[in-house]
Amino acid sequence: MSAFAPPQVLPSVMSADFLRLGEQVDALLAAGARAFHVDVMDAHFVPNLTLGLPVVESILKTTDIPIDCHLMIDDPDRWAPGYAEAGAYNVTVHVEAAHDPINLAKDLRAAGAKAGLAIKPGTNFDDYVEVLKHYDTLLVMSVEPGFGGQKFMAEVLDKARKARELVDTGHLKLLVEIDGGINAETIEQAAEAGVDCFVAGSAVYNAEDPAQAIEALRATATPAFTHARA
Ligand SMILES: [Zn+2]
Helix, strand or coil, X not given: CHHHCCCEEXXXXXXXXXHHHHHHHHHHHHCCCCCEEEEXXXXXXXXXXXXXXXXXXXXXXXXXXXXXEEEECCCHHHXXXXXXXXXXXXXXXXXXXXXXXXXXXXXXXXXXXXXXXXXXXXCCXXXXXXXXXXXXXXXXXXXXXXXXXXXXXXXXXXXXXXXXXXXHCCCCCXXXXXXXXXXXXXXXHHHHCCCCEEEXXXXXXXXXXXXXXXXXXXXXXXXXXHXXXX
């Protein structure tokens, strides 16, 4: 999965100014972002509403950059394959919302995308190890999904450690992503726990220089990332 070659910082466009989305995507591309994270919320699975397939299609039309779609929506079995067909690089669904996550992973891959599975902070990781054998990415939520700017929940790092161990011992073949509250302090802990890809919203978009913020986050994560694999 070279587009997500770890350690990777994935800027979340949830924290962008939606009226200037194109401009901001271009700016982050110029700054060296290699993939984008798009948070799709439906006001049902989570109490917030962001954007949906038409906006994702518009982003995909303007750029070749890999898009990581994080679908915080009900009934992903029905809706998620459309994002894969539109050309998203990785389509992540919530295990709490999926009716048949194994078949859904097959549908996403058949439509040409990588398949990602997200788990909320309160969801038990061990229950889904078998399901994760069908997935390319695991998204560990480090805040309750729904809003940006929340505080990082360090206790979820146990899930990242377990996943890392299962990957290192060959039981799973996936990249571990983390989403929620990632900043200069928390990214180091996450990298140390074995996370490969770090979604960063406010830490990038609220920075005076978003380009420099991405670079600084990557530079902070790299030694801990390397250490976790030593
Ligand atoms: Zn997300």
